[in-house]
Amino acid sequence: MTPQEHVILQTTAVATGTMPLAAGFVGIIPALSLLTRSQDGVDPINLGWMASVFWSFAVAFFGVFLAAPLRKQVIIKEKLVFPSGTATARLISVLHGIPHVKISEPAYAQSASVRRRGYEPIAAEAYEDSEVDQTVAGSSTELSPSSREAIVKSGWKALGWSFLSSGSLTLFAYFFPFVLSIPIFGTHLATKWLWVFSPSLSYVGQGIIMGFPTTLSMNLGMLVGWGILSPLAKLNGWAPGPVSSMTDGSRGWILWVALAIMTADSLVSLFPMMRGAFTLLFKYPSGWYSLLRPKSGAISEPTSHPFANDVPDDQDDVETSDRLVPSVVVVWGVVGSIALGTIIVWIVFGYKGIQPWATLISFLLGGLFSLLGVRALGETDLNPVSGLGKMSQLVFAVLQPGNVIANIIAGGVAEAGAQQAGDLMQDIKAGHLLGASPRAQFYGQIFGSTLSIFVTATAYSLYTRAYPIPGPNFPTPTAFVWLNLARLLRDGSLPPKSGTFMLFGAAFAVCVSLLKLRAHSGPSDSKLTRYRKWIPSGIAFAIGFLNTPSFSLARLIGGIIEYTYHQHLSRMGRSQSDSIKIIIVASGLVLGEGVVSVVGLILRMVGVGAVSCWGCLPSVCSCP
Template sequence: MGFPTTLSMNLGMLVGWGILSPISKHAGWAPGPVGDMTTGARGWILWTALAIMCSDSLISLAPVVGEIVGRVSQSIRQHHGGDDSVAEVMSKDDDEIESEDRLVSTRTVVWGLMGSITLGTILVWLVFGHEGIKPWATLVGFLLGGLLSILGVRALGETDLNPVSGLGKISQLLFAVLQPGNIVANIIAGGVAEAGAQQAGDLMQDLKTGHLIGASPKAQFYGQLIGSTLSIFVTVTAYSLYQNAYPIPGPSFPAPTAYVWLSLARLLRDGDLPEKSGVFMLASAIIFGLNSAYKTATFRRGLWYAKWIPSGVAFAIGFLNTPSFSLARLVGGIVEYVYHTRLAKGGAGGANIRLIVIASGFVLGEGVLAAMDAAMACAEDAEPGVAYT
């Protein structure tokens, strides 16, 4: 996360928690406790954040969609005109071609894709049943996730920001039509699309990094498979551990993004909004839609100040998380900015990597001790977050 993004998040925190939250509480629009996600100010400002995220993501994706459609149309016209094939036209400007022996075979990709889709559809059906989401709808979700992943990867490559939240919301809007009134199906479909876009973006960055250092794409592919398989056991074990030690959602782990998904699904089913939130949603959507259009235009023109224009998604995240979350990242962003602009400026060798190593140590230390804290809380049936913090 860069320093400009951190500033956008903290600006959103200031507006959401410092301005809109007190207004909603004082006006009686959010009469419950401030931190309550249903009747409190935190739940009220969530709707404004949702409007900002959707507006910013959709507007920023529009040029990407237009460019992709234009290139595909051009390639089809040239193909029908007897020129090069579609694939050749689409890759004419790509001079970074790997040799065949370093690539994963098409057969492996096709069989792996079909097998993963089939297994994923069966597992979703076994877990949620027909009342949750129909098998055909799960297949549509996988297909939509693949299409949205193209947009996510392109946006990430051009702007260093993968608009997965907005892409997930697009999928939720579609499934409000395919399976109307089904909240479970709506959330599952959105989750599939967002997960696909997120993983595609991560893989794009991993493979590009590997290409730059001369790593074999095939070796990276099998490494990703091994890591993904092991992560199944690690993540399930970790989640079970934390679920037994802490209430989720709860004070320690409020899971604000989960409320965003649930709130949109309920909105698409019932159409009910908290008092006066619709006005603020419309106004914020218009403002940040225009902001996103201007930011995208300046970024594509290569203007130096484009990165300092607030990001709508980061701004909305400042609404969703508590101020302590955003302020911690502001402190880290300031340290990182000062280090790279003053201390490590022009440094040779590994000068610019030292801060990353230190930050990794902070993350690793907190993660390990947090897991130990949860394990001790489960073992001794202690009050979570008190006995060993």
């Protein structure tokens, strides 16, 4: 397999794996199942397998077709880094023993007049100055066959051992559930306040991938939410139900504070990006218009580029028209996916759920949000789809007031386009660096998205038969965020005293976000700029509220491992292949639990349960 074939295979896999998130199977779909006639005036909406297939088909291709015309703008002309896509290209280059890819300086970073003050761009120097070894394509440092074989063998060995370790622990925990609910803080805190430790190796792997600063922000949020606000709400009678209850318990109470933090942080961070995007749109309309009206049979570059006066046109794109996506395919694909998606949503949810004109507007919002999400992802490696979804809900609170179903569905449709376009653009960046055909990647994305429709619908149907969703095993806190915001926008009803703490939380998020913006836009030699990565992330802080402590603690361990490992590599002056190894290990840990959890699903469906419930505590253990 060549590196180009490898990146196309990876592109197809990402398109397949993106669907559960893009189609809302961990967000809006569970949220619709939580509707109640007493509170919302409608019965719960539980999608069967066929309805899930139709819904997935409605949102499966919109983001794929949106990504194609944006490639020329954000990758070729502006040279946005897309850190994860660049890291993927480098990992593939290491696995194939070829010279590491070269990173171009982002176009906006070449001119001070266009430097942004919103999301901070991750420029090429962020990689060039890192502790790992960098080489340039075309240099004489190509690995020898023996070195390449050693790297590949070492990588597969690390992946195999991590996969086996995580999978074995997951299978053992299925038969002995107490393993994943250890009351390290005592049985009282575990049973009443949900303070348990889950030594999931998948959680540890996720923490390694997320990094120490992010996991630290999550655990700070966990301490504030579960260590301070949850007892405060319970002991003062503001949340009289069980702590674990999302309706009248302190877990549901602190969710509102998390919602305020997430919304405030997202809006503050998005505002500079929106301002920059609209400035480019109205100041240089011909450049953006040419994205939709190319002169040739393939998507071509703008004739009047926004940075034309600042950056020389160096013709970095050497792709021929037969390797690019034909413009007629893109145009008809966007139009067709919107039209067909609008019809399918109407068929699945009916006229009372959401009106066709509202669905059409949600697709158009998704197109705008895709531009914002792609630019933010290219500059920062963060796709702010959570904030974009909340913005969509705010819009539909005005367009279809009082309709909770329409608010959730329209927000989900708009978010799906931004999620898919952003995630797939990372793969396009990796393909650009490795010389893969954009057209082949496009067809890989179409194939992966089509396959994922049936895989996702089938997997969700099987899991809902075996487990309650939301439930102890799969709490899906994002579903409650979607539903609670829709209810709030409908009638403004809040739990006792939560409004006051929401204001404090939002104010905190605004201050932290403004501090991050100042750190990103300040001089590179200032103390604030040097320590900007340690400024808490508002979104990660809020996630610490949404999930129980067991979710955050194991991830913190992974973050500490990642930080310690890279500090060690920095002191030892080790190479890039050594730096990548920890990501391979983390991937094995996540993959091992994911694969073996399917085995657990099959065992549960055929009636094979836990061997022993010894050690399980009430309300914190999933043992039946």
